[in-house]
Amino acid sequence: xxxxxxxxxxxxxxxxxxxxxxxxxxxxxxxxxxxxxxxxxxxxxxxxxxxxxxxxxxxxxxxxxxxxxxxxxxxxxxxxxxxxxxxxxxxxxxxxxxxxxxxxxxxxxxxxxxxxxxxxxxxxxxxxxxxxxxxxxxxxxxxxxxxxxxxxxxxxxxxxxxxxxxxxxxxxxxxxxxxxxxxxxxxxxxxxxxxxxxxxxxxxxxxxxxxxxxxxxxxxxxxxxxxxxxxxxxxxxxxxxxxxxxxxxxxxxxxxxxxxxxxxxxxxxxxxxxxxxxxxxxxxxxxxxxxxxxxxxxxxxxxxxxxxxxxxxxxxxxxxxxxxxxxxxxxxxxxxxxxxxxxxxxxxxxxxxxxxxxxxxxxxxxxxxxxxxxxxxxxxxxxxxxxxxxxxxxxxxxxxxxxxxxxxxxxxxxxxxxxxxxxxxxxxxxxxxxxxxxxxxxxxxxxxxxxxxxxxxxxxxxxxxxxxxxxxxxxxxxxxxxxxxxxxxxxxxxxxxxxxxxxxxxxxxxxxxxxxxxxxxxxxxxxxxxxxxxxxxxxxxxxxxxxxxxxxxxxxxxxxxxxxxxxxxxxxxxxxxxxxxxxxxxxxxxxxxxx
Numbered sequence: 001x002x003x004x005x006x007x008x009x010x011x012x013x014x015x016x017x018x019x020x021x022x023x024x025x026x027x028x029x030x031x032x033x034x035x036x037x038x039x040x041x042x043x044x045x046x047x048x049x050x051x052x053x054x055x056x057x058x059x060x061x062x063x064x065x066x067x068x069x070x071x072x073x074x075x076x077x078x079x080x081x082x083x084x085x086x087x088x089x090x091x092x093x094x095x096x097x098x099x100x101x102x103x104x105x106x107x108x109x110x111x112x113x114x115x116x117x118x119x120x121x122x123x124x125x126x127x128x129x130x131x132x133x134x135x136x137x138x139x140x141x142x143x144x145x146x147x148x149x150x151x152x153x154x155x156x157x158x159x160x161x162x163x164x165x166x167x168x169x170x171x172x173x174x175x176x177x178x179x180x181x182x183x184x185x186x187x188x189x190x191x192x193x194x195x196x197x198x199x200x201x202x203x204x205x206x207x208x209x210x211x212x213x214x215x216x217x218x219x220x221x222x223x224x225x226x227x228x229x230x231x232x233x234x235x236x237x238x239x240x241x242x243x244x245x246x247x248x249x250x251x252x253x254x255x256x257x258x259x260x261x262x263x264x265x266x267x268x269x270x271x272x273x274x275x276x277x278x279x280x281x282x283x284x285x286x287x288x289x290x291x292x293x294x295x296x297x298x299x300x301x302x303x304x305x306x307x308x309x310x311x312x313x314x315x316x317x318x319x320x321x322x323x324x325x326x327x328x329x330x331x332x333x334x335x336x337x338x339x340x341x342x343x344x345x346x347x348x349x350x351x352x353x354x355x356x357x358x359x360x361x362x363x364x365x366x367x368x369x370x371x372x373x374x375x376x377x378x379x380x381x382x383x384x385x386x387x388x389x390x391x392x393x394x395x396x397x398x399x400x401x402x403x404x405x406x407x408x409x410x411x412x413x414x415x416x417x418x419x420x421x422x423x424x425x426x427x428x429x430x431x432x433x434x435x436x437x438x439x440x441x442x443x444x445x446x447x448x449x450x451x452x453x454x455x456x457x458x459x460x461x462x463x464x465x466x467x468x469x470x471x472x473x474x475x476x477x478x479x480x481x482x483x484x485x486x487x488x489x490x491x492x493x494x495x496x497x498x499x500x501x502x503x504x505x506x507x508x509x510x511x512x513x514x515x516x517x518x519x520x521x522x523x524x525x526x527x528x529x530x531x532x533x534x535x536x537x538x539x540x541x542x543x544x545x546x547x548x549x550x551x552x553x554x555x556x557x558x559x560x561x562x563x564x565x566x567x568x569x570x571x572x573x574x575x576x577x578x579x580x581x582x583x584x585x586x587x588x589x590x591x592x593x594x595x
Contacts, residue, residue: 015123432578
């Protein structure tokens with residue numbers, strides 16, 4: 001059983017994370033104590049973070065991060081979120097994150113209490129979405145439906161989440177701990193960039209097959225980008241929870257990591273001492289009484305609501321050949337392993353969903369699918385179990401709320417974190433850059449006619465932490481600042497080239513030694529793409545071109561965009577960030593990621 005279930009505290013188990021009604025009540029009590037000055041911020045903040053409430057750069061404004069384990073959610077949950085957004089979120093939107101959560105911004109502490117209760121009623125939770133805990137566990141939207149899967153990892157992911165939420169070892173680790181489950185060797189969840197990755201494998205043994213996971217440890221981006229190393233090539237499903245707890249215990253006991261919060265991830269332990277050192281510590285832990293005497297059978301923790309697919313009918317509009325629909329079907333629809341059914345990927349600009357869009361997607365999933373949806377690390381959402389003959393009706397339904405754009409995961413499907421819009425750590429407006437680049441791309445029909453250009457990935461983060469996953473992009477942008485001719489600050493971005501995360505081939509991009517003023521990025525991007533098209537060899541892909549030419553050639557191109565001139569009426573725009581009407585000033589507060 002999960003920690004909460006074992007002590008008989010669960011008030012409902014509609015979702016993956018059991019809901020405890022006492023937790024919003026506790027939040028109300030502690031908020032009052034904090035408001036009255038009875039408890040200090042240094043005590044309240046880490047406690048608040050473990051409840052999924054994160055302070056924004058705006059005073060007395062909170063971000064609530066709602067977990068969707070495996071990215072999976074239901075129509076009822078989307079409807080509840082739509083109501084919550086209308087009642088309590090001033091921006092009237094929910095933001096899909098690259099960790100398959102939905103964030104609400106500018107929430108008061110008092111309204112967090114009400115929201116927690118509403119979430120609990122539909123099986124959603126913010127518990128341990130922030131803080132030095134096991135964060136939301138991600139998978140791919142095709143999870144359980146993937147034609148390439150070794151086996152369905154959903155039950156094992158569910159058991160993992162329930163085992164370690166509220167777990168005493170995972171409440172105050174040196175830093176956060178991110179996990180991903182991938183369904184096969186093609187690694188759609190990109191396990192190599194995670195603190196812990198579990199990749200499904202089938203092993204032949206004495207004429208029979210056995211399910212298990214390759215377990216990798218120590219991935220992550222930020223200022224020390226590392227690819228996870230293999231802890232074990234194969235761990236049977238009967239033992240993966242036990243091995244995971246051993247890893248968590250080793251991490252929690254690593255007091256050397258607590259000396260510097262900026263270097264406190266488990267990847268640093270491996271970077272300093274090597275994977276063999278970590279493996280030895282894990283194996284010593286596995287000899288301890290907790291491991292030998294504890295119950296680590298995942299079976300009792302696996303139960304979850306089953307998806308109920310609709311019947312397949314031979315009637316409908318499957319033969320419809322409208323050009324826009326044909327393109328959308330070719331780029332946004334993937335066949336499931338279950339014959340006759342599809343996963344429909346919905347392109348969500350900047351990951352922002354309005355209440356109307358949430359309700360629309362919820363109803364489409366009820367009318368044509370299994371009443372389930374899946375968030376993606378690309379900040380999109382997917383409808384599952386859509387029959388072939390229902391695709392046209394779903395497309396038309398999405399059109400009514402502006403969500404039927406085609407070419408998902410293309411160059412125009414850009415990922416970005418909130419940046420300076422809300423985040424204390426933000427240096428520049430990554431969301432503003434997203435709008436500017438996607439707007440520019442809309443006018444570059446000549447470029448987008450090139451298939452290799454169209455298939456590129458662009459991502460932006462407002463700071464080095466990499467929440468926009470810019471390290472993984474073919475072209476990534478990282479928030480920075482520079483000084484203009486008269487010393488005034490100019491919002492800017494550093495550029496990373498050559499990242500990749502397709503089909504298990506994880507490569508982090510290489511930083512180009514040039515900072516480009518933010519307002520010059522669209523023009524600089526155009527020059528980079530023109531340079532690639534004009535100088536590449538036949539059929540040469542972008543990343544191979546970057547490797548062949550080296551970053552020096554790109555440094556020369558980007559340096560052309562560096563100068564903006566002294567601050568004046570003519571240059572004023574360069575000294576203001578995207579969407580802002582005041583002069584830019586680097587204001588990077590103390591983030592709460594490491595509290």
